[in-house]
Amino acid sequence: MARNPATEPTPVEFEILNVLWETGPVSLSQLCEHLRQNRPVATTTVATVLTVMLKKELVTRSPAERGSHWSAKISRQSTAKGMVAKLVDRLFAGSTQSLVAHLIDQEQLTEAQRQELLELLRRGKKGTK
16 A cells, blocks of 8 residues: 655755745755755755655745746744644644653753743743744
8 A cells, every 4th residue: 555645844855944944935056055055965956855845835936037946835833833743642642741841851941941931831822933
């Protein structure tokens, strides 16, 4: 039985999305320049990944004077929301409290982050980050 193709971004797709979220629409060559600040990448490989991402509806392509410009079709916020929800469901049986307890128990939060979390809870408001 064939599996449905994954719609969540892969680690490489996340690299590309992070550039697109930070820069906005860019050409393939500009995207590769940004990616090469962290590691070597082949333009053909990035182009192939973008084609896959286009099919997964993670990015859009629009015509430009020379070639195309690539943009993120999904927002960072909506991506995080969906992936965190799946993580909480799968790993913590739907309990966000268990996720937060895990972060605290495993010392994943700095003292400043714990204080910020406490303040958010006191105010009863959503975070701004």
